[in-house]
Amino acid sequence: MTATFTMTGPTATHTPTAGATVQLSAVVKAFAGHTALNSIDLEVAPGELVALLGPSGCGKTTALRSISGLESIDSGRIVIDGVDVADTPTNKRDIGMVFQAYSLFPHMTVLENVEFGLKMRKVAAARRRERALETLDMVGLTKHQDRFAHQLSGGQQQRVALARALVTRPRVLLLDEPLSALDAKVRVQLREEIRRLQTELGITTVFVTHDQEEALAVADRVAVMRDGRIEQIGTPEELYATPANAFVADFVGLSNRMPAELVDGQVTLHGCSLNLLGDPMPDGPVIALVRPEDIALTADGIAGTVISSSFLGSLRRTRVRLFDDTVVAIQHEVERHPLPGEAVTVRLKGAPVSALPPKVKK
Amino acid sequence: MTANQAVRIGAEPSALTRRLILGIIGAIFLIPVIAMIEFTFRNGLAGDYTTSHWTGLFSEDSARTYRGLYEAIENSLVLAAVTVGIVLVLLLPTMVLVHMQFPRLKRTLEFICIIPITVPAIVLVVGLAPVYSVVVQVLGGSTWTLAFAYGITVLPYAYRAIQGNLDAIPVKTLSEAASTLGAGWLRVLWTILLPNLRRGVLAASFISIAVVLGEFTIASLLNRRNLQTALLQVSQSDPWVAVIFALAALALAFILLLIIGRLGSATPSRRKS
The missing domain is CATH 2.40.50.140 (Nucleic acid-binding proteins)
Known part of the structure; x- marks a missing residue:
């Protein structure tokens, strides 16, 4: 029935290079008259965790999706590891991403979900399984490897999603409000786990959140955004003690x-x-x-x-x-x-x- | 009191009512089928019974007599297969693409797909006749080319079946997740979306097969032989055989329904490596 389809595999050959630099310069993106990103400049150092913080509609998610390639940009440059990726499709950017909505593939087991990225990179079956189990172990879910998404709690699903994103050791980890659907206690646990794994693996990470407590707790630096601009970027301490303007002072703390x-x-x-x-x-x-x-x-x-x-x-x-x-x-x-x-x-x-x-x- | 009434109104019918409804509807379907079976054993108008109509099917000269009918069945099966192919290769990717990339075109696509249900087959044929004179020149007069017309007539049914399934799964999130993991769009469609759209795709395929196997007007007016036109022809010379084949077609549809129902409800298989 679908003999006309041809299988295409990703061509990205993988070299584990944790900790790439991510640079956004003068990035502009508009949706039907609304400027979502108004000339954004951002530089994330290798292994650093930067949180994009702001009220809804401030452009933080658009910025993240631009880095992932899920959103194209109107102008500006997005550079990962010194290479302009503006024209590179998402599947070849070598990134890992965790979404706000639960995004596990419902027809695959936990293990198959985690193996997916390695399969796309044509890693041999035995090695694939070994690495998937290793990564599942890091999020403490080895014993759930044969379950399906609907058999897991929200927190467990996001853990698997995190393992799935990390298993390929991507150059950049992108987290799009991964905790906002979870209840308060799980949220705090998981954010600490994210921080621990991110530090251990040294993966450059961009974390989008509207929760200032979350941003201040996990990030090396926080970029406070409003109306498609970055109002201030600095360490949590800097933002709190010396806010650049009243918006930042009001939003943080x-x-x-x-x-x-x-x-x-x-x-x-x-x-x-x-x-x-x-x-x-x-x-x-x-x-x-x-x-x-x-x-x-x-x-x-x-x-x-x-x-x-x-x-x-x-x-x-x-x-x-x-x-x-x-x-x-x-x-x-x-x-x-x-x-x-x-x-x-x-x-x-x-x-x-x-x-x-x-x-x-x- | 009011709460009780509300509960009563919203409650399921009692077991007796359910059986009664099932019995009546079952009878509506079964009585004609039983009557057809009974008819195939009748010996002319004499009132007694014979198995000769059934045994005659397997005799040597019947093979010659009904060769046209067997060909027509083959034609109908080919038509069903090509129609399903059209639905899967054209409609499905189009719907996925519109759903993900051009959601604003959804209404337009729905409207286009619903149109065939409002157009009587006879009107469709009048419009299609000149088109088919070209089709015959390009692709020849084989019966399978009818599938192009059938591809249009099954659109409303196939669209509904697939759209229901598309709306029920987070297509955008799943595809985005897969592409961040390194999958190109064909791979996303094949390994992520299709398995999750299985129910809708199977339902669309089945309903397309059912529509094609039961189609008479277009084939008849465009002078092609399919199961229905052949049955009509045979019934004029041998009504018993026509009914036997009609029963066979019903049985085939029933078996298809069972198989597809099974496939659709099966839980994802757990593979152990």
Whole structure:
């Protein structure tokens, strides 16, 4: 019935070269009038894990799909290991990818799924099986090798998908929100496992997520994206401590929004003068973004009333309504246990803050 | 009270009702078949019975008498095979391509595929007659060329069967996953999509075979011999044999249905290497 079909095999001959460099320069991609990638520049060092973080529609997934070749780009260059791959089809880019949706081949067993990439690279059957089992062992699923996808939990399916992507020892590992369909506990376990495997194998990895906690936890560097641009790229610590602008400050970590005045480039807030982070702004009223750990409950200072207080394990977060009706979250040690309705006083610790123009919501 | 009613309305019919429905529908199908079987044993209008119509089939001179009928059966089987081939080689890849790459063309493709159901066979023939005069010049007058017309008449059925299956599997994710693992698009179609589209493909094939084996109008009007036109011809000289062959055709369709049902419901095989 299908005698007219001819089998084509991939021509990519495989040499295990973990840790390629990935460079995107001035990459532009538009979909029907909407610019998904607006001249993106990104360089990922060999063996590095870079997370692309941003709200939905910011272009992070498009950027990842461009690297994989699943999306063509309008202009710019995508270079893997020094070779421009813009015209190389996906199946010849030597990448591994894990998708947000479960993507195991339903008609194949776990082992057959993992072997698939090696089969495409024409690895001999015995060697193929050996390497597939080895990789399954790394994700702890050897005993499920004969099962089908529908017999596995979501977390197990994503583990197999990870093994399937890693078995060929690809030059680049691309992870497209691989954890977002999983429940919280599995998500944390699996992200740590991904990080462990990635470090062990030294594979250059790009990880797309909208979950800032996830990005900060696993990435060497995080690129915060908005409207098809990279707003800032840096280590998690850099992003948190010195956000390049208010968007980054607001998106990464938790921030209190407090009305303030900008005077001579200094943020004046409840009698405190704080240094402004990021780009300079014109003087006038602003919204200061203050981290919960930069406010303290003190014996005297700004008056307020406790709304609620939650225990978070190693610390406690208390919400306080200040005398001017601003509600702030304050992070402090667990020993102090304010009760709702209690009158308290707070003080700013004096750390530099980011600021938003007053009327802009985000 | 209301909840109870809701439950009752949504509930399955009772065992008795189910058997009753099955019995009535079964009778509607079975009575004509039984009547046909009974008819093949009748000895003219005398009212008594004989097996001579059946045994006569295997006699030497019947081989000569019914050679035309056997040829017609062969023609119909070839037509069925070529039609299924057209569906699998043209329609299936087109549908997969539209589904994955050009989803906006889906409505158009559906519309085109549904059209044949609204066009009576006779109208189709009027349109096809001049086309076939060209086909005959190019490919000769063999009966198998009718499969081009049949390929059109089976479109609505084959489309439905395949589309249902396409909608049920994550075609895009599976193909993308396979291509990131190094598979080219033919390999994706062959090793990933086809196995997962097996149900739809088998259903489309079966329904195409059933339609082709039962087709009369187009073959008759274009003066080709297939099973149905031959049966009509034979029935004019020997109604008993015509009914015997009609029964055989029914049995064949039934067996096909069983085989395909089996294939479709079988769980993926576990191969041990």
